[in-house]
Amino acid sequence: MNSLTQYIDLYRQNADAINSHSALIMNEMRPAAASALEGKRLPEKGDEGFKVTSIEKMFEPDYGVNILRMNIPTEIGRSFKCDIPNVSTLLGVVVNDSFTPTSTMRQNLPTGVDVMPLSKACETYPDIVGKYYNKIAPANEPSVALNTMLAQEGLFIRIGRGVHLESPIQIVNIFNSPAPLMGVRRVLVVAEQDSKAAIFFCDHTQTADVKFLSSEIIEVAGEKASELDIYSIEETTPLTSRYSRLFANQENDAKIRVGTATLHCGVTRNDFTINLKGQHSEGYLSGLAIADGQMHVDNCSNVNHLAPHCDSNQLFKYLLDNNAQGAFEGGIYVDPKAPFTVGYQNNRNIVASPEARMHTEPQLLIYNDEVKCSHGTATGQLDANALFYMQARGIPYETARRMLMIAFMTDTLDTIKVEGIKSRLMMLVEKRLGGEQVLCNDCHADCHTNISTPRE
Amino acid sequence: MxxxxxxxxxxxxxxxxxxxxxxxxxxxxxEYKYGFVSDIETDIIPRGINEDVIRLISRKKGEPEWLLEFRLAAYRHWLTLKMPDWAHLKIPKIDYQAISYYAAPVKKESPKSLDEVDPELLKTFDKLGIPLEEQKQLSGMAVDAVMDSVSVKTTHSEVLAEKGIIFCSFSEAVKNYPDLVKKYLGKVVSYRDNFFAALNSAVFSDGSFVYIPKGVRCPMELSTYFRINAAGTGQFERTLIVADDDSYVSYLEGCTAPMRDENQLHAAIVEIIVEDRAEVKYSTVQNWYAGDKDGKGGIYNFVTKRGLCRGDFSKLSWTQVETGSAITWKYPSCVLAGDNSVGEFYSVAVTRNRQQADTGTKMIHIGRNSRSTIVSKGISAGYSENSYRGLVSVAPQADGVRNYTQCDSLLLSSTCGAHTFPYLDIKNPTAVVEHEATTSKxxxxxxxxxxxxxxxxxxxxxxxxxxxxxxxxxxxxxxxxxxxxxxxxxxxxxxxx
Structure with a gap:
């Protein structure tokens, strides 16, 4: 008996209802996913790669799942103003796990680009969905199988062959429910040959006094010579838990940059797996976390070099205060078939309070001698000499400290290649470090108001 | 040219x-030049492990009741454990009932002088280049030689005794210094520590015991040579080193074994206690038989080594050169409990052919201002797998901790593997912990x-x-x-x- 049991039972008892509100391709995958879960459990704290985070515990509470697809008003998206300076984005909103494009997106989406609900994509592009859905993520891993078994809806993004999308696609994920809810989020991104695009996810929670769990699987197919930037910001609440897993397959000459920023959350675990399957493909990962209070941020990255002449780089930075817990597990795997690999990984952390905790596990698994690989990690404090230098020049202690913290985060932000997104993140990080509410200008969302007793 | x-x-x-x-x-x-077998009459007990076997080992060694109880408790705990499988190693299933847990060169009494030592035994150690002969006293090294499971000869004991240093086999220590042994045995590596520590605690047959009294600087290097000779046996020795306040000792160990097609298990325990301002330097040149080029035979080297830097300003330094063994699985560790204590780990691990190694260290910082340095160099060749695995842990109360870890891997063939698994666990905001690793050819x-x-x-x-x-x-x-x-x-x- 573990946390999976309740979900398997839920599926078994409601299979018809689940199927009736979803699409055929997704439904066909459910029985095998349910079977894969039998006798399995989700990772527990202490398991290899999960030293400080228990996924089992995350999924243990009795969350509601919106099987009957009850209508939750999407107007909620209007209160969010996730502004990206000087850039007009193609905005879409996912409330819990249902996607709705905004009118801006509908009107401005260029030919060759599709952003639509996954169920609709199953009808419009059955071949593409059939080719990639549940094929990039390891279907039999419990967290993936759980998502496949229960996912009824999702988001599908296709960047057509040769299309260079100028405006970033911005997806605002919002949790909103009067009762505890698990959002089974599923995303499939297909970047066709020679295409180029940037996708930006903002995660928010509208109802701050309700518990939410996001079970998210993102599958990315990077076809030949495609170039994708995928960035995400999490600004949720202490009662929001998140287990997000991104899997990307990169073909020849494909390039992907993935960035994540965790600014507010409850318990968050992000997994990134990039498979460099084609020659000369590239994968870049970056992450930053600014955590205080009881926040728990755990990022796990795995870059698998499976073909010759591939490059990768990973950079993760954490700033931990109060009782925050941070964790970073990162791996570079070089297959025997992947000579001429260049793979780097870097993790830097600042632990700013006696109660904050940091756990890191950077790993290298190298099976080929034609490689240049390295990793480095350091955990410490702000440079006392630099702090003194600035104070000696009349900068007050607090300001000097904040400036150094921003400087510490800067190289992570520099990995973001879309200027507007970078400026926005910089603004949010500055606000965050200044102790202000992390809100975009004119945003009227109430996710950062004081938390009262949780509603059960 | x-x-x-x-x-x-x-x-x-x-x-x-x-x-x-x-x-x-x-x-x-x-070719492995230490792969010969010595024709020495050996007392081997039947294969298998159970409480009777443990009682038999204890009886053969003439041990006191408390030690037998210690062994039995360890054995009962071992029965509750499963062999761990988290290491990056492929270990064939080990049949623990197929191993003989006690083998000793037949010797009537403990040798009083060199004349009483079996000449074949002397020849063996001579072949290994180990200065057992007393005329080699000037070599400036005291040697304890352990063949199969028992210590066969310790040199220079008398000279050392003048300074109050105790350097003898573990069995002698149990007989002559029971209070000291009882006080320190299992205090750093408890029999509950892990699967192999429990097994060793149940069946260990000998080893070395070192005690350096307060304020004494050991005038010579102390050295133990371990030799597995008999077939079908395992080696389970135990080393206990206690460095009292303000003392210093440098201890060396070397190991070899014959070339055999079977795999033999070596599961040892090394416990070191370092008191106030004392320093222990522990060096290992590990050259157990590594198996042939196809990976047949060789020693499974599963050792638990740990030192407790209990005293303030105490220092423990591990240096290891690992070239042998079919499989090496060990993490010499420092528990830095004393304020301002220092832990060091310097390692070169070489694997070739089908060898596998998962080795590294643990630095557990508990004392304030404790410092540690880790330098690990892995060299992989052939079809071997070489992993560094290390932990740096900083306890909440350990203010001012400093750690630096550097771990490099060199690959000499396209079919070998070099891996790095460092774990950093920081629970104090004043700690500065750094890790760097590179892999290249x-x-x-x-x-x-x-x-x-x-x-x-x-x-x-x-x-x-x-x-x-x-x-x-x-x-x-x-x-x-x-x-x-x-x-x-x-x-x-x-x-x-």
Whole structure:
């Protein structure tokens, strides 16, 4: 008996209802996913790669799942103003796990680009969905199988062959429910040959006094010579838990940059797996976390070099205060078939309070001698000499400290290649470090108001 | 001597280097020179493990009741454990009932002088180049030699005794200094620690015991040579070193075994206690038989080594050169409990053919201002797998901790694996912990540079590897450094390709 049991039972008892509100391709995958879960459990704290985070515990509470697809008003998206300076984005909103494009997106989406609900994509592009859905993520891993078994809806993004999308696609994920809810989020991104695009996810929670769990699987197919930037910001609440897993397959000459920023959350675990399957493909990962209070941020990255002449780089930075817990597990795997690999990984952390905790596990698994690989990690404090230098020049202690913290985060932000997104993140990080509410200008969302007793 | 035409063409450099490497690849592979078997009458108990076997071992050793109880408690705990499987190793199933847990060269009484030691035994240690003979007293090293499971001879005990230093076999220590043994046994590595610690605690048959009294600086290097000789046995020795306040000792261990097709298990425990301002330097040159080129035979070296730096300003330094064993699985560790205590770990681990190693260290910082340095150099060749796994943990109360870890891997073939698994657990905001790791092969530029100056590829590789490992070699006592350097060269001969 573990946390999976309740979900398997839920599926078994409601299979018809689940199927009736979803699409055929997704439904066909459910029985095998349910079977894969039998006798399995989700990772527990202490398991290899999960030293400080228990996924089992995350999924243990009795969350509601919106099987009957009850209508939750999407107007909620209007209160969010996730502004990206000087850039007009193609905005879409996912409330819990249902996607709705905004009118801006509908009107401005260029030919060759599709952003639509996954169920609709199953009808419009059955071949593409059939080719990639549940094929990039390891279907039999419990967290993936759980998502496949229960996912009824999702988001599908296709960047057509040769299309260079100028405006970033911005997806605002919002949790909103009067009762505890698990959002089974599923995303499939297909970047066709020679295409180029940037996708930006903002995660928010509208109802701050309700518990939410996001079970998210993102599958990315990077076809030949495609170039994708995928960035995400999490600004949720202490009662929001998140287990997000991104899997990307990169073909020849494909390039992907993935960035994540965790600014507010409850318990968050992000997994990134990039498979460099084609020659000369590239994968870049970056992450930053600014955590205080009881926040728990755990990022796990795995870059698998499976073909010759591939490059990768990973950079993760954490700033931990109060009782925050941070964790970073990162791996570079070089297959025997992947000579001429260049793979780097870097993790830097600042632990700013006696109660904050940091756990890191950077790993290298190298099976080929034609490689240049390295990793480095350091955990410490702000440079006392630099702090003194600035104070000696009349900068007050607090300001000097904040400036150094921003400087510490800067190289992570520099990995973001879309200027507007970078400026926005910089603004949010500055606000965050200044102790202000992390809100975009004119945003009227109430996710950062004081938390009262949780509603059960 | 290779002649290399200087050229600006990178392709030519590469071709030349490859050609030279092929020559090296085809060179004769060095045979394991310690693979002989000594014809010594040996007392071996029947295979298998149960409470009766443990009682039999204890009876053979004439042990007191408390030690038997310790063994039995360990055995009962071992029965509740499963062999761990988290290491990056492929370990064939071990049948623990197929091992004989006690083998000892037949000897009537403990030898009082060298004349009483079996001449065949002396010959064995002579072959190994170990100065057991008393005329080699001037070599300035006290030696305890452990054959199979028991200590056969300890030299210089009397000289050391004058300074109050106790250096004897574990069995003698149990007889002559029971209070000391009882006080320290299992205090650093409890029998509950892990699967192999429990097994060792149940069946250990001998080992070395060292006690350095307060304020004494041990005048010579202490050394133990471990030798597995009998077939079908395992070796389960135990080393206990206690360095009292303000003392210093440098301890060396070396190990060899015959070439056999079967795998033999070596599951030892080393416990070290370092008191206020004391310093212990523990050096290992591990050269157990590693199996043949197809991975047949060889020793499984599953050892628990841990030191407790209990005293303020205490220091423990581990230096290891690992070239042998079919599978090496060990993490010499420092529990830095004393304020301002220092832990060091310097390691060169070489794997070739089908060898596997998952080794590293743990630095557990509990005391304030404790410091640790880890330098690990892995060299992989053939089809081997070489992993560094290390933990740096900083307790909440450990203010001002400093750690630096550097761990480099050198790959000498395209079929081997080099892996790094560091774990950093920081629970104090004042800690500064750094880890750096790199993995690469010997660069063609380096080889070309040497070739260009008339150094053949074989020598150049040796030179580069010795330079790569120098940081660790420098930490070895002189007596071992030369041997280790030679061992490194011999081990890698014919492995580059």
């Amino acid at each position: 290779n002649q290399t035409n200087p050229t600006n063409d990178g392709r030519n450099i590469s071709d030349k280097a490859n050609e030279s490497l092929d020559v090296l690849k085809n060179a004769t592979t060095d 010997i660069s063609e530029e380096q080889l070309f540079y040497c070739n260009q100056r008339g150094i053949p590829t074989e020598e150049a590789v040796g030179l580069i590897i010795n330079g790569y490992a120098k940081e660790v070699m420098n930490k070895l006592p002189m007596e071992f450094a030369v041997e280790a350097q030679r061992l490194l060269q011999i081990t890698l001969e014919g492995s580059v390709g």
